[in-house]
Amino acid sequence: MATIKDVARAAQVSTSTVSHVLNKTRFVSPEITLRVEQVIKDLHYAPSALARSLKVKETRTLGMLVTSSANPFFAEVVQGVEQRCFEQGYSLALCNTQGDKSRLNSNMEMLLQKRVDGIILMCTQLELGAGIFDRYPNVPLVLADWGPQDMAADIIQDGGQLGGQLATEHLVSLGHRHIGCITGPVGQRAADERLAGFKTAMSQAGLTVRNEWICEGDFELAGGNSAMSALLSLPERPSAVFIANDMMAMGALRALADANVAVPEQMSIVGYDNIELAHYLVPALTSVEQPKAGMGALAVDTLLTRIKNPDSPRCVLTLTPELVIRDSSQALTKP
Incomplete structure (x- = not known):
């Protein structure tokens, strides 16, 4: 060379x-x-990019940690991040944690040792190991919706409570009164906010929230499948279910098909995230849209602003969700 x-x-x-x-x-x-x-x-x-970075004290590389870039929701956000990095003349170093805390810590150390200019975190069930930033106290950070909310980092977050409310209000407007909910893992901000939105809409409609119709999932296919199977095993079933993300909604659709329950004729469902696959499911999934590519681009812009202005006040930006109505929800056809 x-x-x-x-x-x-x-x-x-x-x-x-x-x-x-x-x-x-x-x-x-x-x-x-x-x-x-x-x-x-x-x-x-x-x-040599390394030689240049040592001279100018920047690598023009951003790091990103995600639970799994194979998950369609994360993949669409990552696509937005990568596109914005390209537009701004930056490279992206992407690491998958796969839900493993030790892997997260190892990836974080690797990114910091490579002197990335800043890091975008998008991790679900994980918390950062104690003291992971002690040796790198000034690294610029942005949380893209998922991650510990008490970190000294800028945050781009989904308006989850409003989104859960929109989804439930839609089902109420269709005449449904017996409505269930498949949540994400209890204790996670995204899951808790969407459940809170569900309960708010039910309360405002004067409807009873039945605890047996609230099932905890894991934001993955298997969790949605098992949660819907549990609902279907009850003596009395809801006529509609709000499901806290589209991955679980896909798993729920499989459980409904296996039980020969027609959607939406016998049960209406609404998902959350509006991933690209939602349009191609049968039936096409009604879902709450998060602007995923926009979230990724905004995370990059926010991180670059933080890099240039390290002492500016912490920034918390909340995105506005919208309901996308498709074929998986319809008006109640019986009392």
Whole structure:
């Protein structure tokens, strides 16, 4: 691999002249510039990003930790992050934690040792290990909706309570009075807020929240499947169910199909996140939209602002959810 010294030797100039040509930091005559550029091309020389980062004290690389980039919701947010990084001239180092705390800590250490300029966190069931930032107290951080809320970091968050309320109000407007809810893991902010929105809408409609119709899930396919199976095993079933994310809604649809319960004729369901797959399910899933690509882009913009203004006040931005009505919910056809 060619070095800057090889380029300078072949072009018969100093290494500082090559550096000025590359970085346009000083005037170099057109003749010498053309000669250096031709040698760079002939030798396939690529400047060292590491050397540049040591000199200017930035790597133009952002790190991101997600529970699993294979999950469609996370994947769509990551796509927004990556696109915005590209537009801003940054690289993205993506790490999957797979729900493992030790893996999260290891990935965090790796990103910090590589001197990424900042980190976006988007992790569900995990909490950061104690003292993980003690040796790096000034690293800029943004939480993209998922993560510990007590960290000294900027936050981009979903308006989960409003979203849960919108989903439930939709079912109430269709004439449903017996409405259940499949929640995310109790204690997680996203799960708790969406459940709170469900309960608010039920209360405002004068409807009873039946505890046996509230089942805890895990935000994954299997959790939605088992939670819906539990609801279907009850002597009396709800006529509609709000499900706290689309992954669980897909698992619930499988359980309903296995039990020969028609959706929406025998049970209406509403999901949350409006992942791209929601449009292609049968029936197409009514869901609460989170602007996932927008969330990713906003997380990058917020992180870059933090990098440039490290002492500015903490920023908490809340996105506004919207209901997308499709085929999985319909008006109640019987009392």
